[in-house]
Amino acid sequence: xxxxxxxxxxxxxxxxxxxxxxxxxxxxxxxxxxxxxxxxxxxxxxxxxxxxxxxxxxxxxxxxxxxxxxxxxxxxxxxxxxxxxxxxxxxxxxxxxxxxxxxxxxxxxxxxxxxxxxxxxxxxxxxxxxxxxx
Amino acid sequence: xxxxxxxxxxxxxxxxxxxxxxxxxxxxxxxxxxxxxxxxxxxxxxxxxxxxxxxxxxxxxxxxxxxxxxxxxxxxxxxxxxxxxxxxxxxxxxxxxxxxxxxxxxxxxxxxxxxxxxxxxxxxxxxxxxxxxxxxxxxxxxxxxxxxxxxxxxxxxxxxxxxxxxxxxxxxxxxxxxxxxxxxxxxxxxxxxxxxxxxxxxxxxxxxxxxxxxxxxxxxxxxxxxxxxxxxxxxxxxxxxxxxxxxxxxxxxxxxxxxxxxxxxxxxxxxxxx
Numbered sequence: 001x002x003x004x005x006x007x008x009x010x011x012x013x014x015x016x017x018x019x020x021x022x023x024x025x026x027x028x029x030x031x032x033x034x035x036x037x038x039x040x041x042x043x044x045x046x047x048x049x050x051x052x053x054x055x056x057x058x059x060x061x062x063x064x065x066x067x068x069x070x071x072x073x074x075x076x077x078x079x080x081x082x083x084x085x086x087x088x089x090x091x092x093x094x095x096x097x098x099x100x101x102x103x104x105x106x107x108x109x110x111x112x113x114x115x116x117x118x119x120x121x122x123x124x125x126x127x128x129x130x131x132x133x134x
Numbered sequence: 135x136x137x138x139x140x141x142x143x144x145x146x147x148x149x150x151x152x153x154x155x156x157x158x159x160x161x162x163x164x165x166x167x168x169x170x171x172x173x174x175x176x177x178x179x180x181x182x183x184x185x186x187x188x189x190x191x192x193x194x195x196x197x198x199x200x201x202x203x204x205x206x207x208x209x210x211x212x213x214x215x216x217x218x219x220x221x222x223x224x225x226x227x228x229x230x231x232x233x234x235x236x237x238x239x240x241x242x243x244x245x246x247x248x249x250x251x252x253x254x255x256x257x258x259x260x261x262x263x264x265x266x267x268x269x270x271x272x273x274x275x276x277x278x279x280x281x282x283x284x285x286x287x288x289x290x291x292x293x294x295x296x297x298x299x300x301x302x303x304x305x306x307x308x309x310x311x312x313x314x315x316x317x318x319x320x321x322x323x324x325x326x327x328x329x330x331x332x333x334x335x336x337x338x339x340x341x342x343x344x345x346x347x348x349x350x351x352x353x354x355x356x357x358x359x360x361x362x363x364x365x366x367x368x369x370x371x372x373x374x375x376x377x378x379x380x381x382x383x384x385x386x387x388x389x390x391x392x393x394x395x396x397x398x399x400x401x402x403x404x405x406x407x408x
Contacts, residue, residue, distance in 0.1 A: 004141075004143070004144070005141055005149070007296055007300075009299070009407070013407050013408055014407070015299075015300050015302065015407055016149070016300065016302065018143050018144050018149075019143060019144050019145070020143060020149070020302055020304060021143055021147045021148060021149050022149055022150055022156045022157075022294065022300065023156065023157040023269070023300075023301065023303040024150075024151065024154040024155060024156050024157065024271075024293075025154055025155050025157065025223050025270075025271040026154050028222065028223045030222070043153065043154070048147055049306070050306035050308075050400055050402065051400075052225075052340045052341065052400045053340070053341060054222055054223075054240055054241065054242045054255060054340065055241050055242065055341075056222075056241065056242045056253070089395065090341065090397050121242075122222045122223070122242055124222075124223050124225075126157070126225075126303075126306075126402070127148075127151075127154065128303045128304070128305070128306055128402070129143075129147065129303065129304045129305065130145075130147075130304065130305050130306075130329070131305065131306045131307065132305055132306075132307050132329060133307065133308070134307060134308070134309060134310070134313065134324075134326060
């Protein structure tokens, strides 16, 4: 390095160099499964970032009043059940680079799909060094 | 920027900014396997217990029931991870090496109210003894004291702390749905060339599931054979991530419906810091 800034850990390993950028959380927002609309994220640059969906596991079902008593379930079985019916579909997302707006539509089921679950979800936008295309 | 710190890297990209928290490593370790359960008549057997505080969930013998229906039947289930300081914005990175990963998924636990645990990312994969790191936005919980460098935002929130462990997340890429479909349908092998050599890199693929195709092979009982196809990936050398098809045939006592589902897949790749 001729100039710039570097970080090293206490073992002397180079943890940040000037060809890199610190990954950062640009935006995060929770959406209902049936949300339809747009989301503006002006700070997000798709050349240097990525977004992804984190589905929420059955908040409506497992947090409903009387769930434990009604089904005679324990916390243990409830947590295991987070994945009990995990055949879900992802929402439709379309990012516009020029306007920096995401268009969002609910998931649609493919033909023959044997499940019926569409989950609430978080949409996370991450800044990082570089995105490349296949 | 009217005030504060701005550092651009060699490509003119901000290394930090004054508005957004950096991602730090919150939790790391090796994935732990659980014995694969037999299907139970009631659907779910108690397989988890709650030790009282967030981050102290432990798995009971027996694994998780969910994969009875979903995953390739030859895989071991792995104990999900919920670190104490977890958040819905966390991402789990795995150091695969040449191991093939057919299942890696993150969901946000959303059990409140009623269970007393926060919304948090939980990662699950199917590979035992696999190094993992959970990276998420830095909070005041990760703040250190003593020497080093910290950056705070307008509201005094911690955005960066040089004493934290970071993942050098270098690149991301999308595998388009059409590519996934080609792998599933035709068995095409796809090599993703990384822009630089990244030996033993850390890979996150937040939603790596449901890339599958199922097909009834025999339509008469009492046993129905069902062909399932998945896409799996691995780092085959320092500069290449390979995607290929895995195909299994499963026996069922009832007929299944043919279906297919795929979607764009998102990858993050971090260089290994020895």
